[in-house]
Amino acid sequence: MTKLFLAAGVAALAIAVPAAAGPGGQGGSRGGGGKADRAQVDRGGARATARFDRQSARPDRQILRSDRQTSRADRQTSRADRQTLRAERPIRAERVARAQNRQIDRQAIRADRQTMRADRQAIRAGRIDNRSARIDNRASRNLQNGTVFAGDSGWGQAKGRGFIEGCPPGLYMKNNGCLPPGQAKKLIGSVLPAAIVSSSMPIALSSLYPDTANSYYRYNDGYMYRVDRGSNLVNALLPLLGGGYLPGQYLPSNYMSSYVPSAYSSFYPNNQSQCTRYANGVIYYVDCRSGLIENFMPLYDNGYGVGQMLPSSYGYYNLPQQYRDLYYNSADTGYWYAPGAIYQYDQRTSLITSVAALLSPGMSIGQRLPTGYNAYNVPLGYRDTYYDTPDNWYRYSNGNIYQVNPATQLVTALVASALT
Amino acid sequence: MKNMTATLALGAALLALGACNNNRNANGMDNAQTTEAQKAAGDKTVAAGLAANGKFLAAAKAAGLDQTLAGPGPYTVIVADDSGFDALPPGTYDNWLKPENRAQLTGVMTNVILPGTVLADDISKAIDNGKGKAVLATMGGGTLTATKDGDKIVLTSADGKKATITKADDKFTNGVVHHVDSVLM
Numbered sequence: 001m002t003k004l005f006l007a008a009g010v011a012a013l014a015i016a017v018p019a020a021a022g023p024g025g026q027g028g029s030r031g032g033g034g035k036a037d038r039a040q041v042d043r044g045g046a047r048a049t050a051r052f053d054r055q056s057a058r059p060d061r062q063i064l065r066s067d068r069q070t071s072r073a074d075r076q077t078s079r080a081d082r083q084t085l086r087a088e089r090p091i092r093a094e095r096v097a098r099a100q101n102r103q104i105d106r107q108a109i110r111a112d113r114q115t116m117r118a119d120r121q122a123i124r125a126g127r128i129d130n131r132s133a134r135i136d137n138r139a140s141r142n143l144q145n146g147t148v149f150a151g152d153s154g155w156g157q158a159k160g161r162g163f164i165e166g167c168p169p170g171l172y173m174k175n176n177g178c179l180p181p182g183q184a185k186k187l188i189g190s191v192l193p194a195a196i197v198s199s200s201m202p203i204a205l206s207s208l209y210p211d212t213a214n215s216y217y218r219y220n221d222g223y224m225y226r227v228d229r230g231s232n233l234v235n236a237l238l239p240l241l242g243g244g245y246l247p248g249q250y251l252p253s254n255y256m257s258s259y260v261p262s263a264y265s266s267f268y269p270n271n272q273s274q275c276t277r278y279a280n281g282v283i284y285y286v287d288c289r290s291g292l293i294e295n296f297m298p299l300y301d302n303g304y305g306v307g308q309m310l311p312s313s314y315g316y317y318n319l320p321q322q323y324r325d326l327y328y329n330s331a332d333t334g335y336w337y338a339p340g341a342i343y344q345y346d347q348r349t350s351l352i353t354s355v356a357a358l359l360s361p362g363m364s365i366g367q368r369l370p371t372g373y374n375a376y377n378v379p380l381g382y383r384d385t386y387y388d389t390p391d392n393w394y395r396y397s398n399g400n401i402y403q404v405n406p407a408t409q410l411v412t413a414l415v416a417s418a419l420t
Numbered sequence: 421m422k423n424m425t426a427t428l429a430l431g432a433a434l435l436a437l438g439a440c441n442n443n444r445n446a447n448g449m450d451n452a453q454t455t456e457a458q459k460a461a462g463d464k465t466v467a468a469g470l471a472a473n474g475k476f477l478a479a480a481k482a483a484g485l486d487q488t489l490a491g492p493g494p495y496t497v498i499v500a501d502d503s504g505f506d507a508l509p510p511g512t513y514d515n516w517l518k519p520e521n522r523a524q525l526t527g528v529m530t531n532v533i534l535p536g537t538v539l540a541d542d543i544s545k546a547i548d549n550g551k552g553k554a555v556l557a558t559m560g561g562g563t564l565t566a567t568k569d570g571d572k573i574v575l576t577s578a579d580g581k582k583a584t585i586t587k588a589d590d591k592f593t594n595g596v597v598h599h600v601d602s603v604l605m
Contacts, residue, residue: 224519261561340530340559340561341488353484354484354486354487354488355483357488357492358488360559361561371557371563372558373557374549374554375538375554375566376538376542376545376546377496377534377537379537396535398535419492
């Protein structure tokens with residue numbers, strides 16, 4: 001309001017000054033009096049003008065002063081604001097302190113968790129140790145007594161249900177005197193346990209492992225033992241299970257780049273979810289991420305054969321259609337097909353007792369004639385019917401006779417089954 | 421009378437159909453095997469035809485292939501004579517017969533067994549068509565290369581071992597045997 005009045009005053013003066021000064025100045029200069037008069041008049045006029053100017057400048061200074069006061073007040077206000085903000089700073093510091101505290105708390109919790117984890121691991125390690133000790137004890141009892149679980153006092157019966165004749169079902173099914181897996185290897189150089197001494201070779205395999213004057217053979221837990229008659233010590237152990245790596249183990253990393261041979265790749269495809277790898281005559285099914293072996297398929301041509309044990313997952317009949325009338329399962333004998341062969345195995349022990357038939361990778365209609373089939377190979381009994389002409393060839397593979405186009409070398413038809 | 425004739429004709433037709441069905445195998449395909457050819461094959465299997473005390477048969481038994489060679493087949497078997505086994509480095513044959521070396525023996529044995537019946541004449545024709553050589557697939561997944569040395573057929577393994585067929589076309593019910601002078605390994 002003060003500013004408004006001052007401004008109004010300044011404006012009124014500004015309007016009045018020109019109106020008063022203008023005619024005086026002009027009249028003086030144009031009136032035409034004497035020099036002195038004119039000088040007096042001029043001097044008097046000048047003083048009056050100067051006084052008037054000073055008077056009129058006074059409100060301006062007051063305005064400026066007022067402005068300065070206003071800006072000072074503003075500065076004071078902003079200073080007060082800054083002080084207020086400064087006063088608020090301790091709150092932020094508190095927050096920082098609180099965050100630091102939280103971090104410390106979290107670190108403490110993490111440390112606690114690590115301690116707990118270490119404790120758990122220690123407990124687990126203790127359990128594993130105890131388990132190993134139990135297994136060792138059981139094995140040693142096996143060695144001493146021949147069998148542990150047989151008999152009324154076995155802990156198996158004492159512990160409760162699910163045991164067969166005092167033996168855990170899994171071990172009972174192995175029919176090996178309840179010897180835990182993995183303990184067999186420890187028997188090399190030691191006296192053959194009584195339980196294994198009486199565990200003779202399966203009849204179908206006894207001709208392959210005949211006892212001699214110097215040694216005799218016994219079978220147990222997937223292994224064939226050769227025992228020296230003189231010392232009565234186990235001097236050789238033949239693993240009857242194909243390959244060296246088992247499900248649950250990690251396939252060595254150098255084998256992860258060893259892919260399935262092309263002849264078998266259609267049987268064992270390799271894809272993102274299931275990696276198939278080949279090593280030492282065995283195809284491994286491996287978890288692509290972890291490298292853990294999930295299953296394996298030994299091949300006949302290298303490491304798989306008579307005297308070896310079929311993996312437990314081979315418990316179903318899988319023969320190609322054209323061979324089913326020739327080889328069918330009975331109570332004693334079973335047949336299993338894997339690329340390369342049809343195996344005959346003992347139903348009781350799962351040991352392969354014979355190779356019933358050899359199979360080639362085979363032919364399929366529309367496929368190019370495989371390498372090595374340029375020579376005519378149709379069985380004698382069919383040669384009068386299926387003989388090579390300029391338009392058609394005939395080739396035998398896995399019980400079937402196929403027709404081949406000589407020009408394109410493509411298999412065009414399956415014309416007969418040679419299995420009768 | 422007419423009715424009786426018709427009935428007899430129908431019966432004859434049924435019998436004929438029955439005979440046709442007998443000529444089909446379990447897979448429902450025609451059995452085109454001729455009687456003359458069956459007679460030509462004799463009445464013995466390859467397993468029965470091999471020398472009972474011969475080293476080849478002993479090796480086949482050790483590899484579990486005796487039942488294979490006694491089975492339906494047919495296979496073409498390249499059989500080395502005992503003199504061929506004797507010419508191997510000392511101890512080789514005996515080592516093969518050990519159970520722990522069975523995988524190696526299996527590899528050797530399955531690579532001298534070919535699918536189907538391949539007579540010497542068939543190999544000879546394939547060599548001629550193949551401009552001097554023929555590649556023969558084996559049951560072990562490998563190949564043998566056949567060439568001619570004069571009138572004789574020479575087989576070469578993937579490792580470069582050579583064997584000459586000394587007696588060809590021993591025919592059996594489930595295949596044919598060619599005798600060679602050395603062991604292909």
